[in-house]
Amino acid sequence: MQVISVINQKGGVGKTTSVMNLGAALARAGHQVLLMDLDPQAHLSIAFNRMPDPGDPSVYSLLSGQHQIVDVAQPTNLEDLFIAPTNLDLTGAEQEFASEIGRETLLRDALERLAASDGAPDVVLLDCPPTLGLLSLNALCASDAVIIPVQAEFFALQGMAQLLDVLERVQRRLNPRLQLLGILVGMYSKQRNLSREVVDELRGHFGEVVFSTLIRVNVRLAEAPSHGMTIFEYDAQSAGAADFAAVAAELSERLGLQAPLDQPTEPESAAEPKAEEPAAQPEAAAPEASAEPPVEATAEQA
């Protein structure tokens, strides 16, 4: 079981979108995936139509020790994809747990019990809140790895120094195994110079840590959650679906996930380039065009 925090203290950078669709892509590839909603705004839980009623098993009751993950996790409409949902009960949690001994490791303890059980998933993706408070700290203490989504927008790097500083301190004091697995660039539009500049700047700073697949601006990604669907159910032919499938392939490789043996070949998989194959350079086309292969940050593009 590998636990990954999807974290950035900025709101609206694509954390929830990434957790939802990377989780779905990994589940479609045959991995057992648990998504966990650590944001009191509960966007992930609402997107899956799984928000618990107040007092029902949730991430809050998990952290407060009333329930185990097996009580809290629910199936989604996708096979192999589960969600530990949250609701407004989590809103006061940071203050409530602030004086508790071992407050940073409440989630780690719960996930360690899960890892030791028969029902342990292959991957757990944690959807972090847009703050660097106790909930995010719990996520980082419980994680093997971190993915940082950023937008290819002005201010993309704002707050990054602070986030990296927190990662470094957590590594040093609380969780030495924590590693920065990848930076995921979203809201990419190749028509915009600014998008390309942001990618160049990120590559200059972080090199190979930046995923080679860029998530393009794609309105289908924004529409899917309001229909209670991941991008793969909502529009499997969209640019968003192609991009998240390609990132999931890169992610699997970085995590060293073994492809399950009994995996049937799916029709859409022909459109999903393998991580090591350079994607063809798309010709000038509308940003919403769906037939294009995923964009990779190659030298020609710069």
Ligand SMILES: Nc1ncnc2c1ncn2[C@@H]1O[C@H](COP(=O)(O)OP(=O)(O)O)[C@@H](O)[C@H]1O
């Ligand atoms: N690649 C994309 N193209 C278009 N809209 C996107 C894309 N990625 C995210 N969005 C939209 O942007 C908004 C913020 O994304 P979200 O994943 O909720 O960010 P966060 O969880 O970091 O706050 C949402 O409305 C989402 O649907």
Ligand SMILES: [Mg+2]
């Ligand atoms: Mg979110």
